[in-house]
Amino acid sequence: MTAPAQPLIVGAGPAGVRAAETLVKAGLRPLVVDEAPASGGQIYRQRLVADERSSTALYGSEASKAETLHRDFAALAGRLDYWPQALLWNLRDGKADVAVAGTSRKIAYDGLILATGATDRILPMPGWTLPGVFTLGGAQIALKAQGCAIGSRVVFLGSGPLLYLVAWQYLKAGVDVAAVLDTAPFNAKFNLLRGLTLEPAVILRGMRMTAELRLRGVALHYGVEDVRVEGDRRVEAIMWRQGSRSRTLSCDGIGYGLALRSETQLADLAGCRFRFDQRDRAWLPESDAGGRGSVPGVYLAGDGAAIAGADAAELAGERAGLALLEDRGLAHAPERAVAIERALSRIGRFRNVLESAFPFPAHWAKDIADETPVCRCEEISAGEVRRAVGNFEISELNRLKAVSRIGMGRCQGRICGSVAAEILAGETGRGIDAVGRLRSQAPVKPIPLALTMAATGGAEAAE
Amino acid sequence: MSRRLDVDVAIIGGGLVGSSAALALRGMGMSVALLDKGFCGAQASGVNYGGVRRQGRPLEQLPLSQRAHAIWPRLQALIGIDGEFLRSGHLKLARDEADMAALEAYAEVVAGQGLGLELIGHNGLRERFGWVGGDVVGASFCAGDGHANPRLVSTGFASAARRAGVHVLENTPVKGVTRNGAGFALEAGDDLSLSARFVINSAGAWADSFAAAFGESVPLARIYPSMVVTEPLEAIMTANIGMEGGGIYARQVERGNCVVGGERALPLDDPDFSRPRGEGALAIMNRAAELFPGLRHAHAIRFWSGTEGAIPDHNPVIGLSLTTPGLIHAFGFTGAGFQIAPGVGEVLAELVRDGRSTTPIDAFTIGRFAPVPISTRTDRGSGAGEASEPQHPRETRS
Ligand SMILES: Cc1cc2nc3c(=O)[nH]c(=O)nc-3n(C[C@H](O)[C@H](O)[C@H](O)COP(=O)(O)OP(=O)(O)OC[C@H]3O[C@@H](n4cnc5c(N)ncnc54)[C@H](O)[C@@H]3O)c2cc1C
Ligand SMILES: Cc1cc2nc3c(=O)[nH]c(=O)nc-3n(C[C@H](O)[C@H](O)[C@H](O)COP(=O)(O)OP(=O)(O)OC[C@H]3O[C@@H](n4cnc5c(N)ncnc54)[C@H](O)[C@@H]3O)c2cc1C
Numbered sequence: 001m002t003a004p005a006q007p008l009i010v011g012a013g014p015a016g017v018r019a020a021e022t023l024v025k026a027g028l029r030p031l032v033v034d035e036a037p038a039s040g041g042q043i044y045r046q047r048l049v050a051d052e053r054s055s056t057a058l059y060g061s062e063a064s065k066a067e068t069l070h071r072d073f074a075a076l077a078g079r080l081d082y083w084p085q086a087l088l089w090n091l092r093d094g095k096a097d098v099a100v101a102g103t104s105r106k107i108a109y110d111g112l113i114l115a116t117g118a119t120d121r122i123l124p125m126p127g128w129t130l131p132g133v134f135t136l137g138g139a140q141i142a143l144k145a146q147g148c149a150i151g152s153r154v155v156f157l158g159s160g161p162l163l164y165l166v167a168w169q170y171l172k173a174g175v176d177v178a179a180v181l182d183t184a185p186f187n188a189k190f191n192l193l194r195g196l197t198l199e200p201a202v203i204l205r206g207m208r209m210t211a212e213l214r215l216r217g218v219a220l221h222y223g224v225e226d227v228r229v230e231g232d233r234r235v236e237a238i239m240w241r242q243g244s245r246s247r248t249l250s251c252d253g254i255g256y257g258l259a260l261r262s263e264t265q266l267a268d269l270a271g272c273r274f275r276f277d278q279r280d281r282a283w284l285p286e287s288d289a290g291g292r293g294s295v296p297g298v299y300l301a302g303d304g305a306a307i308a309g310a311d312a313a314e315l316a317g318e319r320a321g322l323a324l325l326e327d328r329g330l331a332h333a334p335e336r337a338v339a340i341e342r343a344l345s346r347i348g349r350f351r352n353v354l355e356s357a358f359p360f361p362a363h364w365a366k367d368i369a370d371e372t373p374v375c376r377c378e379e380i381s382a383g384e385v386r387r388a389v390g391n392f393e394i395s396e397l398n399r400l401k402a403v404s405r406i407g408m409g410r411c412q413g414r415i416c417g418s419v420a421a422e423i424l425a426g427e428t429g430r431g432i433d434a435v436g437r438l439r440s441q442a443p444v445k446p447i448p449l450a451l452t453m454a455a456t457g458g459a460e461a462a463e
Numbered sequence: 464m465s466r467r468l469d470v471d472v473a474i475i476g477g478g479l480v481g482s483s484a485a486l487a488l489r490g491m492g493m494s495v496a497l498l499d500k501g502f503c504g505a506q507a508s509g510v511n512y513g514g515v516r517r518q519g520r521p522l523e524q525l526p527l528s529q530r531a532h533a534i535w536p537r538l539q540a541l542i543g544i545d546g547e548f549l550r551s552g553h554l555k556l557a558r559d560e561a562d563m564a565a566l567e568a569y570a571e572v573v574a575g576q577g578l579g580l581e582l583i584g585h586n587g588l589r590e591r592f593g594w595v596g597g598d599v600v601g602a603s604f605c606a607g608d609g610h611a612n613p614r615l616v617s618t619g620f621a622s623a624a625r626r627a628g629v630h631v632l633e634n635t636p637v638k639g640v641t642r643n644g645a646g647f648a649l650e651a652g653d654d655l656s657l658s659a660r661f662v663i664n665s666a667g668a669w670a671d672s673f674a675a676a677f678g679e680s681v682p683l684a685r686i687y688p689s690m691v692v693t694e695p696l697e698a699i700m701t702a703n704i705g706m707e708g709g710g711i712y713a714r715q716v717e718r719g720n721c722v723v724g725g726e727r728a729l730p731l732d733d734p735d736f737s738r739p740r741g742e743g744a745l746a747i748m749n750r751a752a753e754l755f756p757g758l759r760h761a762h763a764i765r766f767w768s769g770t771e772g773a774i775p776d777h778n779p780v781i782g783l784s785l786t787t788p789g790l791i792h793a794f795g796f797t798g799a800g801f802q803i804a805p806g807v808g809e810v811l812a813e814l815v816r817d818g819r820s821t822t823p824i825d826a827f828t829i830g831r832f833a834p835v836p837i838s839t840r841t842d843r844g845s846g847a848g849e850a851s852e853p854q855h856p857r858e859t860r861s
Binding site: 090093095097106271378391392393396398402403405408410441442443446447449450451452453 | 502504505509614615618619622625692693694718729731732738739740741742744745746748749751752758759760761762763764765766767
């Protein structure tokens with residue numbers, strides 16, 4: 001191994017890009033790996049093939065931020081190593097295993113910044129596995145990266161700002177949006193007024209999008225309960241209840257999501273300590289204000305550390321970069337660090353507002369019908385999970401995984417794990433924070449059996 | 464506030480050994496406490512490869528292994544679930560003539576033990592097990608062997624024990640055991656005091672400290688076999704696969720996932736837990752892709768490992784303590800305790816009730832480690848507990 005140990009950054013989204021920039025400015029040469037083919041992360045994801053759409057058409061109000069991020073990252077070329085389409089699948093003993101271009105490389109690093117982002121959080125409902133049901137993120141990716149819609153008459157369902165954003169993006173793209181079904185009651189939205197002083201631009205933008213949806217005839221329904229997707233071989237309609245009224249709407253595509261959940265497996269494999277976060281209803285890696293994890297030399301930034309959105313991700317990436325510089329005894333702009341922390345704490349307060357305006361319908365878990373599949377990888381229904389809890393007197397999540405297989409499939413519990421925890425909490429009458437957390441195992445995503453280990457590691461080997 | 468419990472038998476360790484003993488003892492009408500520092504079946508018994516195999520075991524284990532063999536097909540009646548036990552047969556492959564000669568020699572040694580081994584040549588192998596590729600010259604087939612789901616079996620025995628009236632006390636580590644009059648006093652968990660006439664030490668890789676506390680030292684090491692599982696695939700493998708000389712073992716579960724093992728993992732900072740090394744897992748994956756053409760395009764979805772107690776001579780310790788009446792040991796299964804554990808449970812119950820076992824267990828006496836001059840010590844082991852591994856580690860499990 002001849003490669004000098006570089007700082008390693010996982011993720012080239014807003015957080016990873018700003019972390020990289022901070023290190024490069026200080027004269028370090030980080031290695032950035034991302035499994036996506038281009039930088040930008042989730043929100044500023046780039047299209048796969050160039051098309052005639054302008055960046056405003058792609059990123060809407062965030063177009064200039066997207067352009068800036070892409071440009072700033074491109075400007076770092078030559079001063080860092082960047083591996084796109086590179087999956088970091090294992091961390092052990094201060095080394096990373098990265099699958100890139102058909103082989104696996106072992107990377108020694110000096111400082112690790114995890115900017116792994118988030119994925120959609122969902123709760124199963126009858127019919128959610130029918131073709132035509134997508135996550136909100138998936139619906140957006142289809143539009144952004146591939147320029148195609150998930151249906152010709154689409155319903156958006158769930159909770160969180162992304163619900164209205166994606167509905168609006170579809171409307172703008174000329175798709176027939178049949179309705180937006182919000183799981184939160186209308187009066188929850190009054191909480192947004194408290195956000196006006198914190199992030200006026202964001203609140204106003206949200207209001208504009210909602211108004212535009214309404215104006216263009218999109219029905220907005222609040223306090224939606226008992227949702228089920230109907231269809232024979234694919235989505236044909238969606239049914240729900242509002243108060244005492246049952247309603248049905250025909251559609252051929254559904255975008256569904258209940259906000260986001262952090263991607264934390266790498267932090268777990270790195271040995272970071274976790275804490276339960278009430279706001280995200282999830283176990284998250286502990287970190288200090290600078291993004292330092294409990295393991296020296298491991299830093300966390302962006303939605304992978306806690307859900308806070310893209311602007312916060314950029315700030316947190318820079319802050320984690322500064323923390324790494326400081327820990328190495330390099331110049332680290334302490335005033336800037338303080339300013340970032342102040343901005344992040346304001347965004348944190350804003351997140352509390354959003355959470356009260358778009359609450360997670362945790363009570364749904366208790367009511368998931370027994371026959372509803374909750375784990376699509378392993379084809380396990382809610383009833384099977386409940387029976388496993390009863391038959392084996394299970395009180396802890398990893399034990400539930402052992403006896404029911406939930407969380408053992410392709411997604412490794414990234415999708416079904418939080419559902420399993422909610423059901424277990426419901427069945428045992430305990431808090432979601434008292435049923436434990438799924439231990440992560442490598443590989444964090446599936447890798448081919450035939451993947452071979454490259455003879456040499458290090459960044460130069462890939463060039 | 465401290466709790467007190469008075470039982471006939473206290474069992475330290477709720478792995479498959481401890482919980483099958485608990486169930487058998489309840490069946491004899493005894494009162495039993497089964498204590499585990501974590502959850503029953505969460506250590507080696509619940510995370511192992513799942514090989515239910517007699518083939519390949521040393522001769523002295525076979526009577527016990529045969530006893531267990533009779534229990535496996537009765538799981539449904541015994542614990543209420545079949546544990547996904549599948550009598551698929553165990554096919555042990557030979558890479559070259561020397562391997563094949565070793566398989567032939569083994570078949571000769573164990574003839575008459577009831578294993579019904581069948582030696583298969585290259586052509587027979589291609590005809591009957593066409594899904595095996597790679598450079599394989601022949602095999603030995605044990606049709607009565609198979610595999611099962613360790614997560615269900617181990618948890619299932621503990622649940623059945625609980626239903627039968629065993630005091631199953633999880634998250635209750637035993638902190639101290641002392642001889643107390645005619646029996647024992649145990650301190651466990653935060654506030655539990657137990658008294659028991661008998662104590663079974665089935666604490667797996669942690670059992671040596673309890674033996675040492677009674678003046679019996681055992682060269683118990685820890686090993687961490689690495690496991691890899693693929694995504695569900697169409698039915699490919701019809702038998703549980705082992706390899707003469709080690710290196711790889713593989714099986715396909717009913718759901719379609721292939722489970723493959725063959726390397727050693729490393730402990731984490733907390734040595735009670737371990738995780739495979741990346742290169743170790745890749746080596747297993749590559750070997751599987753090479754040996755089974757049907758797996759060439761498959762993906763691995765998860766690795767794991769577990770903590771197993773290993774003894775240099777590859778045999779467990781099973782039997783009465785030689786220093787302390789009422790104390791019974793059963794540990795150190797060296798990577799091969801899953802199949803025999805239900806038989807061991809019955810033997811332990813007999814030891815409690817009768818003071819002796821109807822199945823021969825003399826070879827497993829704890830007395831065999833009494834200090835003897837090095838020169839007279841026989842060592843058949845290949846060093847399962849040693850840290851450095853040969854290229855194709857000689858694995859005893861599969
Ligand atoms: C599908 C989706 C769509 C979203 N759309 C919006 C939106 O329109 N507006 C909005 O405000 N917010 C949106 N969000 C929220 C958005 O994720 C964040 O606001 C922002 O992108 C967070 O930036 P980040 O840098 O923390 O993570 P991300 O942007 O998610 O970037 C993380 C990157 O890490 C990479 N990565 C993760 N794990 C590995 C690994 N093991 N190996 C290699 N690479 C890895 C990923 O490929 C990804 O590119 C969306 C989220 C999702 C999941
Ligand atoms: C990865 C792996 C693969 C394997 N593959 C196979 C195979 O294919 N076939 C086969 O036959 N065998 C296999 N084995 C071996 C087999 O799993 C073990 O030999 C067997 O399960 C041992 O059972 P046990 O009950 O002795 O140990 P364990 O299951 O480890 O149980 C011991 C228990 O004692 C508890 N304990 C420890 N200290 C205390 C304390 N102070 N107080 C209370 N409780 C305590 C532990 O928490 C644990 O639950 C494998 C092992 C591993 C790790």
